[in-house]
Amino acid sequence: MFRHFSRFLLILLLIEFLDELVFGARETAWPLIRTDFNLTYIQIGVLLSVPGLFSSVVEPALGILSDLWRRRVLILGGGVAFGAALLMAAGSGSFVPLLVAFLLLYPASGAFVSLSQAALMDAEPDRREQNMAHWTFAGSLGMVSGPLVLGAALAAGVGWRGLFVGFAAFALVLTLAAGRVRFPANGVADADDAPIGLRAALIQAMRAIRQRDVLRWLVLLQASDLMLDILYSLLALYFVDVVGVSGEQAGLAVAVWTGAGLVSDLLIIPLLDRVPGLRILRISALLMAAAYPAFLLVASVPLKIVLLGVLGLLNAGWYAVLQAKLYDALPGRSGTALAANNVAGLVGSLIPLALGLAAQAVGLGATMWLLLAGPLALLIGLPREREG
Incomplete structure (x- = not known):
């Protein structure tokens, strides 16, 4: 250790x-x-x-x-x-x-x-x-x-x-x-002279991004963000423009979301010592796939806010587990894993633009259903034959 x-x-x-x-x-x-x-x-x-x-x-x-x-x-x-x-x-x-x-x-x-x-x-x-x-x-x-x-x-x-x-x-x-x-040794054990040059490392990084396991975790990280930062960015607008509440009530909804997220981030720490991370993600994605449509369909504002808090609890560990699996897919090259995630993030940055265009065309209420692709992608893409 x-x-x-x-x-x-x-x-x-x-x-x-x-x-x-x-x-x-x-x-x-x-x-x-x-x-x-x-x-x-x-x-x-x-x-x-x-x-x-x-x-x-x-x-x-x-x-x-x-x-x-x-x-x-x-x-x-x-x-x-x-x-x-x-x-x-x-x-x-x-x-x-x-x-x-x-x-x-x-x-x-x-x-x-x-x-x-x-x-x-x-x-x-x-x-x-x-x-x-x-x-x-x-x-x-x-x-x-x-x-x-x-x-x-x-x-x-x-x-x-x-x-x-x-x-x-x-x-x-x-x-x-x-x-x-003292920092742990990185991929080259902090040697004074790197065994390969930067150009060769760039080529290796591009090859790494095309590996099946690496692509899996990069895609799932971007998909999971639909129920993380992207949902967060749309919540206030959704409650004001679609649900029809005041700005203060929308602020309360956002506060419930962030508060539930903080609690879930705390609770997941001891849970990961007892339950494999992928199992937690599969169960939570299944529950999210049921709870999110209920959140969109229910008419009662108080019940909608309660369900929003449930959603904030259900995404516990999504980023942590998926990011850890990305590092696992590139052992000894954690910096390359970061680089691959940044490249995928450039593509992922187009998702909010696409959602904005969809909202302009069909309305924000209908566009919110597209975020259901997040938990569905996890249910389809998470490996089932092993836990690592």
Whole structure:
């Protein structure tokens, strides 16, 4: 077992917590940021999309490089860049400097956070599902805490800029702490000279993506997101435009969803020590395939919200188990697994656009039925002959 793993685990989970804490606070602070910079909707769209696209190009290379070179150095460098980007955002006075800060922040998060996940997966290969469950819970806790921390910062009079400075200080502390622990050897055992070059590694990564097992987990990860982030992004609109409730009631529904998700992320941790992850996914996907249509069909708003909470509990472990299986499919190449997931994510990023086009054509109510493809894909695609 990896020596001093408990301390190592805590530091990496805090890194994921910070990343989602920043995300949750920033998403809540958009009205304040818009006012400070007098942003148009087009400028907000650029700030949300361009850094993500830029990072999607950079991160696969970082993932592959982390299998060839010293991953620890990349993570620590990412931590410094992450903190610097937050300071740049806090000190920005106009749109362009803020855009530059976000252009740095996104790939910095890839190096600091995503490569930390890869290191966590390499630390205990036999406990990937359990450690991914810890990782997911830490992220959920950070996302839920983000709006609360922003509210506290506003009440204290420091504003979103002061909060970002505090986040930058937290990132620096975590970077220093990460520099004091020993990381597990990556695919090349952190050797000074990589056995293959970057070009050869890129070719190997492309071949890896075409492997049957790797493709399976990449497709299922994207499909599962229909009942995770994509459903989350549509919930408020669905309750306002289709169910016909007020914005406050829609906010309550979203809060029920996120609260149930946090509880499920916590409960799945001990459950994975007793029940194989794939068995949990098969059962939960079957229950989800029954509960989600009931959620859409029921007319009572209170009952609909109760069923939404049930849905939030049923997706427990979906991301954690599927992501762990992707790492299992590429033993010793966790950075390549990240790169493959980033490439698949580029394709998956078209799903919200497709749903938007469908909603424009046939209405949001009818479009919501398309999300049922998520649990159905799991029921069809999960392997049945073995648990690994």
